[in-house]
Amino acid sequence: MVEKLRRFFRTEKGTGLLLVSPTAIYALLMLAVPLAAVVLISFWTQNGVRDFDTTMTLANYKEALTDPLYRQLMLRSLMVSGLVTLITVLLAFPIAYFVSFGVKAEHKSLWIFLITIPFWTSYLIRVFLWKVILGYNGVLNSGLKAVGLIEEPLTFILYNVNAVIITLAHAYAPFAILPIFVALEKIDRSLLEAARDLGENRVMTFLRVTLPLAAPGVVAAVLIVFIPTIGDYVTPRLVGGPGGLMIANMIQTQFLRLNNAPLGATLAVLAMLIVAVIAIVFVIIGNRAAGQKGARK
Amino acid sequence: MKSLKVYAIFYLIFLYAPIFLLPLFAFNSSTVIAFPLDSFTTEWFTTLLTLSEMHGALLSSLKIAVTSAVLATSLGIFAAMAVSRYSFPGQKGIMGFIMLPLVLPEIIVAVSLLIVILRMGFSTGAWSVIVGHTLICTPFAIAILQSAFASLDPSLEEAAYDLGETPASTFRLVTLPLVMPGIISALLISFTISMDEFIIAFFLTGAEPTLPVYLFSMMRFPKLLPAVMALGTILVVLSVLLIVIAEFFRRRGAKRTGNDTGGFL
Amino acid sequence: MTTAKKDRKTLISMQNIQKHYGDYHALRGINLEIGEGEFFSLLGPSGCGKTTLLRTIAGFEDYDSGYVMISGNDMRGVPANKRPTNMVFQSYAIFPHLTVAQNVAFGLRKSGMSKAEKAKAAEQALEMVGLKGYGHRAAHALSGGQRQRVALARALVLKPKVLLLDEPLSALDRKMREQMQVELIKLQREVGITFILVTHDQEEALVMSDRIAVMFEGEIAQCDDPEVLYRRPKSKRVADFIGVMNFLSAECRVEDGKKIVNVAGLGETEVADDQCPEGFPDGAATVGFRPETLTLLYEGQTATHREAAATIDEVVYYGDMTYYDVRFDGVDKAVRISMRNIFGRDVLEVGSRVRVSWSPGALVVFG
Ligand SMILES: Nc1ncnc2c1ncn2[C@@H]1O[C@H](COP(=O)(O)OP(=O)(O)O)[C@@H](O)[C@H]1O
Ligand SMILES: [Mg+2]
Numbered sequence: 004m005v006e007k008l009r010r011f012f013r014t015e016k017g018t019g020l021l022l023v024s025p026t027a028i029y030a031l032l033m034l035a036v037p038l039a040a041v042v043l044i045s046f047w048t049q050n051g052v053r054d055f056d057t058t059m060t061l062a063n064y065k066e067a068l069t070d071p072l073y074r075q076l077m078l079r080s081l082m083v084s085g086l087v088t089l090i091t092v093l094l095a096f097p098i099a100y101f102v103s104f105g106v107k108a109e110h111k112s113l114w115i116f117l118i119t120i121p122f123w124t125s126y127l128i129r130v131f132l133w134k135v136i137l138g139y140n141g142v143l144n145s146g147l148k149a150v151g152l153i154e155e156p157l158t159f160i161l162y163n164v165n166a167v168i169i170t171l172a173h174a175y176a177p178f179a180i181l182p183i184f185v186a187l188e189k190i191d192r193s194l195l196e197a198a199r200d201l202g203e204n205r206v207m208t209f210l211r212v213t214l215p216l217a218a219p220g221v222v223a224a225v226l227i228v229f230i231p232t233i234g235d236y237v238t239p240r241l242v243g244g245p246g247g248l249m250i251a252n253m254i255q256t257q258f259l260r261l262n263n264a265p266l267g268a269t270l271a272v273l274a275m276l277i278v279a280v281i282a283i284v285f286v287i288i289g290n291r292a293a294g295q296k297g298a299r300k
Numbered sequence: 301m302k303s304l305k306v307y308a309i310f311y312l313i314f315l316y317a318p319i320f321l322l323p324l325f326a327f328n329s330s331t332v333i334a335f336p337l338d339s340f341t342t343e344w345f346t347t348l349l350t351l352s353e354m355h356g357a358l359l360s361s362l363k364i365a366v367t368s369a370v371l372a373t374s375l376g377i378f379a380a381m382a383v384s385r386y387s388f389p390g391q392k393g394i395m396g397f398i399m400l401p402l403v404l405p406e407i408i409v410a411v412s413l414l415i416v417i418l419r420m421g422f423s424t425g426a427w428s429v430i431v432g433h434t435l436i437c438t439p440f441a442i443a444i445l446q447s448a449f450a451s452l453d454p455s456l457e458e459a460a461y462d463l464g465e466t467p468a469s470t471f472r473l474v475t476l477p478l479v480m481p482g483i484i485s486a487l488l489i490s491f492t493i494s495m496d497e498f499i500i501a502f503f504l505t506g507a508e509p510t511l512p513v514y515l516f517s518m519m520r521f522p523k524l525l526p527a528v529m530a531l532g533t534i535l536v537v538l539s540v541l542l543i544v545i546a547e548f549f550r551r552r553g554a555k556r557t558g559n560d561t562g563g564f565l
Numbered sequence: 566m567t568t569a570k571k572d573r574k575t576l577i578s579m580q581n582i583q584k585h586y587g588d589y590h591a592l593r594g595i596n597l598e599i600g601e602g603e604f605f606s607l608l609g610p611s612g613c614g615k616t617t618l619l620r621t622i623a624g625f626e627d628y629d630s631g632y633v634m635i636s637g638n639d640m641r642g643v644p645a646n647k648r649p650t651n652m653v654f655q656s657y658a659i660f661p662h663l664t665v666a667q668n669v670a671f672g673l674r675k676s677g678m679s680k681a682e683k684a685k686a687a688e689q690a691l692e693m694v695g696l697k698g699y700g701h702r703a704a705h706a707l708s709g710g711q712r713q714r715v716a717l718a719r720a721l722v723l724k725p726k727v728l729l730l731d732e733p734l735s736a737l738d739r740k741m742r743e744q745m746q747v748e749l750i751k752l753q754r755e756v757g758i759t760f761i762l763v764t765h766d767q768e769e770a771l772v773m774s775d776r777i778a779v780m781f782e783g784e785i786a787q788c789d790d791p792e793v794l795y796r797r798p799k800s801k802r803v804a805d806f807i808g809v810m811n812f813l814s815a816e817c818r819v820e821d822g823k824k825i826v827n828v829a830g831l832g833e834t835e836v837a838d839d840q841c842p843e844g845f846p847d848g849a850a851t852v853g854f855r856p857e858t859l860t861l862l863y864e865g866q867t868a869t870h871r872e873a874a875a876t877i878d879e880v881v882y883y884g885d886m887t888y889y890d891v892r893f894d895g896v897d898k899a900v901r902i903s904m905r906n907i908f909g910r911d912v913l914e915v916g917s918r919v920r921v922s923w924s925p926g927a928l929v930v931f932g
Contacts (some may be wrong), residue, residue: 234405
């Protein structure tokens with residue numbers, strides 16, 4: 004038996020598994036087990052401060068799905084993340100296109116580097132700065148007042164959903180640009196010349212060749228923005244005001260303030276489920292769209 | 301392309317605008333964070349020196365970031381080597397799961413770890429933040445290391461083996477020196493992510509807060525906002541510096557092994 | 566089983582090597598003997614298993630069954646770092662973080678030599694490959710030809726019993742390649758080590774090797790010295806792969822114990838046993854012959870052996886040579902004839918009627 008195992012670990016498959024196992028086991032213990040625990044606890048009931056009633060019940064789910072407060076938070080989160088995704092991807096595509104097609108090869112990595120740098124700086128600080136920019140006495144209002152464009156400070160730009168959307172769109176910009184850029188870079192340039200050679204103009208070449216080939220990048224960009232934004236905590240907390248709060252804030256409240264971990268867990272599970280379903284649907288649609296373009300893979 | 305370039309430049313300005321505001325207010329003598337600016341001062345930086353609580357936070361942040369970076373990079377080396385060298389059953393699923401924290405909202409990671417930790421009767425502390433940060437840094441380390449390993453011609457290792465080295469000495473004499481720039485880059489990136497991370501630390505930090513958690517608590521006091529700006533400036537400058545160094549190492553590694561395969565991610 | 570030439574002692578012996586990659590049968594019963602000091606080539610189209618076989622000898626590849634023996638020792642279970650073989654990789658695998666001298670001395674780490682001895686050995690090896698004085702250079706700044714020389718020096722400095730070379734010249738441009746071919750032959754004679762060269766270039770194999778094994782789809786189709794391989798290929802496939810071979814259909818019969826072949830357009834002739842590698846077929850057959858075994862007869866010339874009438878279909882002028890595609894009377898298919906361009910001899914025109922001289926001994930009969 005031992006000898007058999009030893010021989011297996013000497014094969015390609017075995018060595019690969021052996022090598023990946025420390026990382027995989029870490030992810031299993033620190034991610035899979037905790038995620039499973041969240042799911043489990045979501046069926047329990049809080050009983051006092053640290054105690055749970057471990058009888059399995061759907062009561063939390065019933066409450067989460069029927070209470071208008073939770074439903075509203077969930078819908079708002081979806082709406083915010085959908086809008087943020089739409090805005091970021093739309094704004095990002097021209098940038099990715101420009102860097103891929105309009106920048107000399109030797110300058111491309113510099114551009115990409117410049118675009119990604121802000122992402123590596125503290126998220127908390129960047130969000131906080133948007134609060135400073137959009138605030139009642141903020142940079143934007145004081146600036147606009149100084150040049151005489153407005154007399155009273157604008158109030159619709161802070162402590163509401165708009166502020167959340169602006170801030171998130173800013174924070175996730177590099178995430179959207181990178182996958183689209185990678186997809187565009189992979190396009191064989193002679194394909195575009197072929198399309199021109201076959202009589203298409205620039206616009207039609209873009210629509211018939213470039214865009215379909217960039218589709219996988221766009222799908223990746225959508226997912227990479229949509230999934231994390233729905234669970235964002237900092238932005239709604241700092242710039243959202245009471246009307247801009249999202250589901251993550253409620254999860255935090257349930258866990259750390261109201262001490263109702265099971266309900267918090269339920270909300271977390273529901274959020275993950277909804278994200279997963281939407282992501283899967285999106286991937287299927289994306290695959291189907293890409294699949295029509297024949298045997299690229 | 302002309303108009304696209306103009307757009308791109310505006311876009312970059314939009315990206316950097318908040319960050320550029322930081323030093324403006326950090327060196328501005330007014331206690332209100334608004335235009336017009338007042339006079340130049342370094343007072344807020346001096347204030348930072350007096351906040352002893354902050355020093356504790358800085359220390360615990362450094363401790364957490366260094367440990368997480370080392371752990372994440374080590375785990376990253378194993379996984380990156382496994383995927384770039386071998387194909388094994390369930391590879392896609394296993395790697396997909398390891399990379400999951402890249403898209404998973406951090407609050408989910410935080411909450412789920414918190415549940416398990418409390419349920420098992422432990423109390424949170426620097427160690428639990430390290431656990432969480434290692435989890436979220438590992439995918440980044442893997443992404444960087446994978447390209448380092450992939451650009452390493454496998455026949456180099458075979459050549460060393462062919463010339464009489466053992467697998468272990470081959471790793472020491474050939475593999476390690478050639479992927480070292482990637483390893484340094486992964487360490488720096490992981491360190492930076494951990495230093496800046498807020499939510500996991502917010503949930504899992506015990507009695508001693510990390511720097512971002514402390515910063516968050518400072519934000520509630522208008523009086524402290526200029527100092528927040530000063531601290532923010534320092535953090536951002538440090539992050540950018542570390543990232544530039546990381547990129548330098550990554551490129552040097554790519555140049556050495558002969559092919560540059562894009563930037564981060 | 567093919568054996569090494571009589572005057573050589575067998576160094577490597579392989580018996581019935583079988584190897585699968587998953588479902589793919591990569592090596593299908595390889596039997597081979599390679600002698601000491603031999604320059605041996607594995608020749609075959611891309612994907613036929615040459616690299617796999619070479620790596621099996623080096624110890625990088627496990628095999629399902631069979632034996633690899635080096636100097637009479639079974640190599641099963643002996644790892645690559647313990648085998649008396651060294652390899653020149655297709656990519657050369659020069660360590661980019663080391664200097665040229667450090668690269669060459671890499672394998673001497675555990676040799677027990679002093680530092681000075683190692684440096685001297687490396688310098689000597691570099692001199693041998695024509696890179697004297699390059700030791701201090703950074704490896705990543707070398708040209709393709711130089712990298713290859715470093716790879717050679719690095720392997721040879723260890724004085725292996727066998728040097729394995731996997732398409733070492735394919736990354737070089739044509740001029741460099743031809744120059745390196747000559748240098749490799751000289752080097753091999755000088756060091757006297759067995760070289761096993763993998764190549765898909767039949768010309769390269771013919772030029773360089775003492776013996777060549779032609780491989781198709783994981784099997785050795787023929788293993789012979791270059792001349793036999795060229796003149797007496799054992800199958801149509803080998804014939805087609807090595808150089809240019811003309812094929813014409815023929816009828817075979819035995820008459821009074823004589824093997825008679827009636828070749829379309831050429832007529833009847835008797836053939837010897839060694840002209841029928843697959844045995845003498847009865848009835849329909851194919852006959853092969855090389856372009857240079859045919860000669861166009863100019864006015865006043867007479868055939869040394871046999872003669873046939875033909876029409877010129879196509880003329881391809883190469884400077885030193887002219888290739889004529891001609892059709893023998895009564896045959897639809899053109900065959901190629903190569904003629905050396907001798908000063909004063911005209912290049913003939915398309916459509917000309919010509920007489921062609923051919924010799925029965927140059928024919929090879931396939932079933
Ligand atoms: N590691 C491998 N896994 C699966 N198939 C392989 C592997 N290596 C080689 N092969 C297959 O085995 C066959 C022979 O490969 P190789 O020995 O490299 O051919 P050659 O060197 O003659 O071009 C090819 O069809 C190739 O696709
Ligand atoms: Mg090969």
